[in-house]
Amino acid sequence: MWQTSNVCVRAIGLMSEFEYESLLDRARANIPEEISNRARWTLPEPQILIEGSNTILRNFTEVVNHMERDENHVYQFMLNELGTAGSRDGPRARFKGRIAPKRIKKTIVNYVNTYIKCGQCNAPDTHFIKQERTTLLKCQACGATRPVKL
Numbered sequence: 001m002w003q004t005s006n007v008c009v010r011a012i013g014l015m016s017e018f019e020y021e022s023l024l025d026r027a028r029a030n031i032p033e034e035i036s037n038r039a040r041w042t043l044p045e046p047q048i049l050i051e052g053s054n055t056i057l058r059n060f061t062e063v064v065n066h067m068e069r070d071e072n073h074v075y076q077f078m079l080n081e082l083g084t085a086g087s088r089d090g091p092r093a094r095f096k097g098r099i100a101p102k103r104i105k106k107t108i109v110n111y112v113n114t115y116i117k118c119g120q121c122n123a124p125d126t127h128f129i130k131q132e133r134t135t136l137l138k139c140q141a142c143g144a145t146r147p148v149k150l
Contacts, residue, residue: 031141041124043067046108048101057104060093067116073150074111081107120144 043066047058057063064071075093079086082103086095095104116124118139125140128148136145 043108043112046101046105048104050098053096053098055095055097055099055104057093057095059091060088061091063108067112069115073115077111077115078104078107081110115148118142118144119146 044059044062046063049056049058060075061071064074067074071088075086075088078093079095082095082099084096084099086093088094112124115137116126118124118126118137118141121139121142121144123139123141126137127140128150129136129138129145134147135150137148138145
């Protein structure tokens with residue numbers, strides 16, 4: 001009698017595993033291509049030039065539009081990270097001082113890792129949601145949330 005119920009439990013376990021796999025395949029098939037293809041999201045190469053004692057990011061607006069984030073938030077983050085003052089004129093961002101292009105690129109990568117990429121699946125499909133007094137970064141691909149400081 002003990003063996004019979006053990007066989008039944010194994011058979012139910014195999015059936016559940018089979019159902020799980022088929023449900024998982026069905027779920028993966030229903031994920032839209034733009035969410036499931038991770039290689040689709042790339043930022044344009046920052047066009048950085050040094051003009052006298054100022055550093056200019058010529059395509060600031062284009063880079064931020066690809067991020068789908070607020071321009072002011074990205075700009076303030078960059079000013080804080082670079083530790084300098086600056087101004088914005090049209091599609092360009094101007095920073096006081098001679099800043100190495102590598103340092104500006106690193107700042108953009110830091111912003112992407114902090115405010116765009118999901119902490120669980122690294123997908124860029126995230127958006128901010130406000131929950132009471134906390135701002136959360138919610139992933140549209142996997143559903144994970146994590147608090148962020150704006």
